[in-house]
Amino acid sequence: MTLVLPRGWTEDPAVLDARRLDRSGVDPGGRPRAVVIAESVDDVVDTLRHAHAERIPVVTRGAGTGLSGGATAGDGTIVLDLSRLDRIREISVADQVAVVEAGVITADLDRAAGEHGLRYAPDPASVAISTIGGNIATNAGGLRCAKYGVTRDSVLGLEVVLADGRIVRTGRRTVKGVAGYDLTSLFVGSEGTLGVIVAATLRLRPAPDEVATAALYLPDVDTAAAAAAALTAARIQPAVLELLDGACLSAIDPRGPGGAFLLVQTDGAGAAIEMARAHEILAGFGEVRVAADPAEAERLLAVRRGALPALERRGRVLIEDVAVPRSRMAEAVTAISGISARSGIEIATMAHAGDGNLHPILVLPHGRELDDEVWAAAGEVFTTALRLGGTLTGEHGVGTLKRRWLADELGPDVLELHHRVRSAFDPHAILNPGKALP
Amino acid sequence: MTLVLPRGWTEDPAVLDARRLDRSGVDPGGRPRAVVIAESVDDVVDTLRHAHAERIPVVTRGAGTGLSGGATAGDGTIVLDLSRLDRIREISVADQVAVVEAGVITADLDRAAGEHGLRYAPDPASVAISTIGGNIATNAGGLRCAKYGVTRDSVLGLEVVLADGRIVRTGRRTVKGVAGYDLTSLFVGSEGTLGVIVAATLRLRPAPDEVATAALYLPDVDTAAAAAAALTAARIQPAVLELLDGACLSAIDPRGPGGAFLLVQTDGAGAAIEMARAHEILAGFGEVRVAADPAEAERLLAVRRGALPALERRGRVLIEDVAVPRSRMAEAVTAISGISARSGIEIATMAHAGDGNLHPILVLPHGRELDDEVWAAAGEVFTTALRLGGTLTGEHGVGTLKRRWLADELGPDVLELHHRVRSAFDPHAILNPGKALP
Numbered sequence: 001m002t003l004v005l006p007r008g009w010t011e012d013p014a015v016l017d018a019r020r021l022d023r024s025g026v027d028p029g030g031r032p033r034a035v036v037i038a039e040s041v042d043d044v045v046d047t048l049r050h051a052h053a054e055r056i057p058v059v060t061r062g063a064g065t066g067l068s069g070g071a072t073a074g075d076g077t078i079v080l081d082l083s084r085l086d087r088i089r090e091i092s093v094a095d096q097v098a099v100v101e102a103g104v105i106t107a108d109l110d111r112a113a114g115e116h117g118l119r120y121a122p123d124p125a126s127v128a129i130s131t132i133g134g135n136i137a138t139n140a141g142g143l144r145c146a147k148y149g150v151t152r153d154s155v156l157g158l159e160v161v162l163a164d165g166r167i168v169r170t171g172r173r174t175v176k177g178v179a180g181y182d183l184t185s186l187f188v189g190s191e192g193t194l195g196v197i198v199a200a201t202l203r204l205r206p207a208p209d210e211v212a213t214a215a216l217y218l219p220d221v222d223t224a225a226a227a228a229a230a231l232t233a234a235r236i237q238p239a240v241l242e243l244l245d246g247a248c249l250s251a252i253d254p255r256g257p258g259g260a261f262l263l264v265q266t267d268g269a270g271a272a273i274e275m276a277r278a279h280e281i282l283a284g285f286g287e288v289r290v291a292a293d294p295a296e297a298e299r300l301l302a303v304r305r306g307a308l309p310a311l312e313r314r315g316r317v318l319i320e321d322v323a324v325p326r327s328r329m330a331e332a333v334t335a336i337s338g339i340s341a342r343s344g345i346e347i348a349t350m351a352h353a354g355d356g357n358l359h360p361i362l363v364l365p366h367g368r369e370l371d372d373e374v375w376a377a378a379g380e381v382f383t384t385a386l387r388l389g390g391t392l393t394g395e396h397g398v399g400t401l402k403r404r405w406l407a408d409e410l411g412p413d414v415l416e417l418h419h420r421v422r423s424a425f426d427p428h429a430i431l432n433p434g435k436a437l438p
Numbered sequence: 439m440t441l442v443l444p445r446g447w448t449e450d451p452a453v454l455d456a457r458r459l460d461r462s463g464v465d466p467g468g469r470p471r472a473v474v475i476a477e478s479v480d481d482v483v484d485t486l487r488h489a490h491a492e493r494i495p496v497v498t499r500g501a502g503t504g505l506s507g508g509a510t511a512g513d514g515t516i517v518l519d520l521s522r523l524d525r526i527r528e529i530s531v532a533d534q535v536a537v538v539e540a541g542v543i544t545a546d547l548d549r550a551a552g553e554h555g556l557r558y559a560p561d562p563a564s565v566a567i568s569t570i571g572g573n574i575a576t577n578a579g580g581l582r583c584a585k586y587g588v589t590r591d592s593v594l595g596l597e598v599v600l601a602d603g604r605i606v607r608t609g610r611r612t613v614k615g616v617a618g619y620d621l622t623s624l625f626v627g628s629e630g631t632l633g634v635i636v637a638a639t640l641r642l643r644p645a646p647d648e649v650a651t652a653a654l655y656l657p658d659v660d661t662a663a664a665a666a667a668a669l670t671a672a673r674i675q676p677a678v679l680e681l682l683d684g685a686c687l688s689a690i691d692p693r694g695p696g697g698a699f700l701l702v703q704t705d706g707a708g709a710a711i712e713m714a715r716a717h718e719i720l721a722g723f724g725e726v727r728v729a730a731d732p733a734e735a736e737r738l739l740a741v742r743r744g745a746l747p748a749l750e751r752r753g754r755v756l757i758e759d760v761a762v763p764r765s766r767m768a769e770a771v772t773a774i775s776g777i778s779a780r781s782g783i784e785i786a787t788m789a790h791a792g793d794g795n796l797h798p799i800l801v802l803p804h805g806r807e808l809d810d811e812v813w814a815a816a817g818e819v820f821t822t823a824l825r826l827g828g829t830l831t832g833e834h835g836v837g838t839l840k841r842r843w844l845a846d847e848l849g850p851d852v853l854e855l856h857h858r859v860r861s862a863f864d865p866h867a868i869l870n871p872g873k874a875l876p
Contacts, residue, residue, distance in 0.1 A: 094667060094764060141614055168849070172827075174795070176761045176790075176832040176833055177831070178829075178832065179829050180847070180852065180875075181624055181632075181856055182577075182627055183856075185624065186621075229532060237643075237706075266707075268706070268707075269706075269707075269708025270709070270711065271707075274707045277707075324612060325535070325611050389612075390610070391610050391612055402617070410617065410618050411606070417863065421862055423862070424861070424862045425855065437618075
């Protein structure tokens, strides 16, 4: 095999520096050896053949919006930038399927599907700036997961370039299919360590004609969690169920109302009926505001959306991401408040309450580093999630930030299986080494 | 390590003979060396330690209802029968989760969930006789998949005994979670070749309060497929969408109506609204019968349920299971009719039309073996599915019956990855060797 230096290869320091970090705040130090800005799948193949032959680590990158350090590139690595693989190859209305390249911005796909009355359901907060490839690599979540599942639930098939440069296709275009192992799901969430995802066949769903939105302020998180649990007990399936704690609310407005905020959306043909049932239940907990029109719905959603920017105005934020069984959610938020009080580090929690996914936001004074005390507090948050039967990361991934806690969740035997699987796909460990696994 | 002959070990020929076949019609010949009827996870551990040390193949078995030969046990194997691991360990209403052992009958779980207003969504046709463990091992489907997904979509976590007898836990109790690779999905559908699934944490969903049912007879499959496509185009999400072709209908009643039959259910808070929309659309294709009450709904469902028994009365059936993109469904049914005409083998097709999953049923005269001509016709069915962008098997698995076609679907590179993954989990290839992979 003749090695070709991939097209798009550059060693320009400005280009390297612009692509060696993500949004995690982690700096691995040093400088990548090169960046390849791929314009085609062939460029990816050439890059991996080269890297495989020369045993050079490859860090694949979409938009670099990850929060766990999975796309940070250390000294001597090749950064493989897929952002220009941004073609929507196909949208099939009849099959409710899209075939897209990895660099497509998630919101662009959703918009393109919307022109046909369809949508791409997963909606991570970064939807406007992150790529489908990155979403798949981290199995990104979002608000609508409560009803429509995470990224994995929308991925039918993948086109992947293996570590040695071979192109393979996994999965299929059909919703059902059990020929062979589910390698598609194995690649989803593997954070660039098993192969380079260059394209995906994705499931689209009908965009709901009806959406109903309501919100209420509550005295505290315990009451908000009880209200959320009452919806579950009534077997209502919200499309969105979001919770903000008092620390979030006071960042938004120190003199504002309430110790907790709950936002509910229902959607689909039964949206109004479900919302009427939800209203009846929630009215037992507080004064419910049901949006009379889309503009009012937007104002209610704006409260939720405003929380992170409000916290970011107060300091440097470390956005955490744990999940617990829904029944343990209030306990988790209370425990996190306790960690905040003990450590003296401000922690505000917002939650996708429909699936027990909490985002405790550590707010540090501007200029403070992510020092040992910060990590000690974050570590306590992770330990709390595990103690309550939950997980270290609901939707952001392990990256570099959570590697040291992963063994606590998985245990040594499962971790050993992970390393064996990784070796089966990437025997020379050139794909994003040092990420996702300890 | 001291080897213990597992409790429940027997070499009684009657017990062996009762457990060496499944419902595929495949007979591997010979006789297993032993059967272990496990009463506990410890029995499974002891069995695998023994088998691993002695390099004896282990065929894990639930109820033996599989249709692909995945649970057939050849000469010298150990059959590991999990049917007595039938405890529902927990049903959590608050978390909408069940924790069950592998031998639980699927309908029993659904019934237990139903006592709390919940349900276990996957409903393979064998639901009353098959086990959760078997359902997971084959990633079983069913009628409700159209809206609620396949078994994989309801499996949150697994307890697995590895080939060497170690017990591991994958996944979690939360809906979201991205710590580590998705080994849970990898075990789902792996047909007993990666580990022995002894328990599972399963997602339950609210049982819908409202269900609406309608059906109509149509002149031919093309028209039925067009009617189904019109529902998709109108962005209606049926909970059930089933199609019978003319050959099914004439087996049910040679003088009965129509060349095709379409059954539609909607469910949830918007069931009636969605059904009204569906009715309006379907009325353009034929005379729609909307069930006025549950008894009439049962009569409409009975048509669908009656098809297979009617075919079984005509001869020995080989139940096939391919899936194609929904837009290619009519083409697939027409091609299958052509295969039937050319081969002289009666083939009737029923389909989960909501997800393009076809069950062509080859009906052979009583006493006829599954000879080369039968397999040639079946092979043409598989090739047709692949040509139309589909898969060899939508929900039954590869087992032994479809191994020889698997490479055509997966290709050599993906197949090589499969073998590497298998070796990572089971280095001595003692777990159901000769199944699922060529």
